[in-house]
Amino acid sequence: MSNELDHTHDEDHGHHHKETFITKYIFSQDHKMIAKQYLITGLFMGFIGIAMSLIFRLQLAWPEKPFGFLELLLGKWAPDGVMDPNVYLALITIHGTIMVFFVLTAGLSGTFSNLLIPLQIGARDMASGLLNMFSYWLFFISSLIMTISLFVEAGPAAAGWTVYPPLSALPQAQPGSGAGMTLWLVSMAVFIASSLLAALNYVVTVINLRTKGMTMSRLPLTIWAFFVTAIIGIVSFPVLLSAALLLIMDRSFGTSFFLSDIFIQGEVLHYQGGSPVLFEHLFWFLGHPEVYIVILPALGITSEVLATNARKPIFGYRAMVASILAIAFLSTIVWGHHMFISGMNPFLGSVFTFTTLLIAIPSAVKAFNYITTLWKGNLQLNPAMLFSIALVSTFISGGLTGVILGDSTLDINVHDTYFVVAHFHLVMGISALYGLFAGVYHWFPKMFKRMMNKNLGYIHFWVTAICAYGVFFPMHFIGMAGLPRRYYTNTAFPIFDDLADINVIITIFALIAGAAQLVFLYNFIHSIFYGKKTVQNPWNSNTLEWTAPIEHFHGNWHGEIPHVHRWAYDYSKPGYDKDFVPQNIPLKKGEEELQH
Amino acid sequence: MTLLLSLILLILVTISIWQLTKILELSQPKKEETQVANDQDNQTQGVLLFAFLIFIYILTIFSFWRWGDVLLPEASSDHGALYDNLMWLTFAIIFFVQTITQALLHYFGYKYRGKKSRKAYFLADNDRLEAVWTIIPTIVLAGLILYGLYTWTDIMTIEENEDAIVVELYAQQFNWKARYAGKDNVLGDANVRFLQDFEGKNLVGIDITDPNGLDDIVTQELHLPVGKEIIFKMRSQDVLHSAYMPHFRAQMNCVPGMITEFAFTPIKTTEEIRMDPDVISKVRKINEIRKRNSEELILNGEEPLDPYVFDYVLICNKICGVSHYNMQMKIVVETQEDFNSWLSNQQTFSQFIQ
């Protein structure tokens, strides 16, 4: 890599001084390097998170069967290879936290916002490279703290990724609520600081640094998605931070924000007048928007990948932007659908049902527009394209069950069951993961100057796609049978004995899915060093990042930044021989620019 | 045995994936310049997309055929019928949309697979189409919202009345207690501060200075008279729990420091539901499984499992700590006479603390 980079230095323009190894690879302020740092940290955390899910799936399929290697792995937490129930809870908690925040928020949004915002809007870098570097390093520190929390004597946080008090507030309530929970809270506080710095940077960059001609109505949908996601983050993350701070106060300084009238381990505690329901409100004020923070960037990536590979404009650009905005607005007023039966006033439940089902409308519009984008296209079925199509598929499958969960009445009996686990994994977990994969396959050449192997990509895709449905589709049935989530085993209830074979099948699919990720890992690492060299614009794409030279240097373009003359979706436009017209190509005489 | 087979299967699959990657890599023409999909790839992947559609359908049908019987039996509560109707209506709509949209998505993926010789159709917008698929979901959702809110209000409006009986569900790590109001049908005041009174015999912290509490009855089993409205008052002494009674389509969180409520009328006694054909076949299936498991246990010199008889259960459905997965209480729904005689055999609070 380095020999290609060196000779660009003399042509380098702008504010440049000699870069050392440290400023280039570690404390880099270049958005492209920061993107790669986010990606690699995110993938690393992702593998930890997925490995955890496989371990606790073993317990669910073969409850309390001894697995020798578990004892090796978990030591005293799996005596004789049988996992301890507290450890089960710790594993799902850390799995959920890692997947939602570290992989699909920082790993996904951090990677692609950083890589694409400057490159696609035509900017030399983020508004503040320094803040950008800080936000990565804060993310790194919070990942480190979260990882360290796994090794705490009494075990890591185990109150579920939603960390509801009093369970999370009282070390007497479970061992994980001691030092493990403290580290969890500290890690999340640092994580939130990192997200806020990053989000501010994204917003300022998109508003101020667009190149000439890049009006808001010409922005690629990727950028719209990242931009709106950053705004949602700025609105909602501070609320989680305050919830975390208040919880820290209750835990360490004896305040009673969330606690009242508690008797535990033979002792009446002094707390008076607080309410756990308040915490639930604060948590979900972030928690719900968070799922859109996770999914919107994935949808943005999908828009770009679908249009490019369908060789066809994205259908209904304006409707797509409008639905991103509508989703963003509505996402901040639906949090109560997680609390229909929390004891909150039922009338409030009615209001949240109303707003929640409203959000189905812009989501449906997006799905229909994606499908129409494929219609009469000339589909180039690259791995990225397949992941994007599969994203639309899981987004629909998972989104539809949202109509059940969002309806306060129906939620009564499926709330907190495996039905919910099936729903959110499909609509948010798997969909966003597909968005991440689509992004990696599509922009790998931009990041690493080489291409990933497509056949390995196909294998990775098909095994993952089949197994994802194999894991999460049958879970709906377990949930409809009434099995609560966060259960160490369902053998305590004979009534659930007939779920055993479903659990075995799910686990087998999960293990195969896990194995398929190793194919991806191999392909990723191998291609970084030995992949085929890429050409400048391998997918014949319209967006500006492909007008930048293959080799990386701080500043992105030699000489002047290209000007923009059209939207990003002039694929197969009549009147042109080629089936794409990049954004920097001026309109021909008499050519109409659609839409604007 | 299943374990062993599954592990072997897993290893085989892993190996075959590995082999497949190797073969594909070797069979790749060395001259290929790029890793961009060519017409050949588009052909294969397009066909696979279509096959994937069939996979989704088969998985759906298979799941219903194989696991349709694990679902809950018909509701055993008054409002449950309303709930079940809304559920099936919503399900019908979801299935319809799922079937159509997945078909279009994957079929288009197959039909329009790329060829060098073709060019895509330049279509950026169509206001009429977009209006259609904004308005239709809006109408359908409006219908669902109205129906849903009507049922919700119906279920959640709880009026204290003469006919209803009041029962407290008391949650603690990791078990449940029920408290009946006694003759006066009024629950006495209670608070966790009183839990240590009477050497711990004050099981749910009844306030001794409130006369309403003296005839209250605390039990370890939940008995309910059929056909009578039950108003549940939920309390928790330590962390959040959730009182989940799936057969009655009933659930409400138990929150420390606060009393929450839920009400329903049971309409089938335990005896009656044991006669339900769905329940009979479910119990038979479960007993077959338990028998098989018992054989294995006996081989290992352990106690066999008891045969299973259907009972309603109250389940904890909010993560509450190490034994969350085993926090349950048996529910017995019986005739008013049976209920009365059971209740009169229980000790009142004032008797119990003597």
Ligand code: HEM
């Ligand atoms: C191989 C893939 C995966 C498998 C097999 C898997 C499986 C599971 C299972 C069985 C649970 C526990 C359910 C419970 O007891 O409540 C769970 C929880 C969870 N998973 Fe996954 N998961 C996978 C991937 C993901 C992904 C990609 C995400 C990203 C959003 C995710 C997010 C979560 C969350 C948020 C929870 C909830 C944790 C909690 O209850 O506190 N998972 N997962």
Ligand SMILES: [Cu+2]
């Ligand atoms: Cu939500």
Ligand SMILES: [Cu+2]
């Ligand atoms: Cu509990």
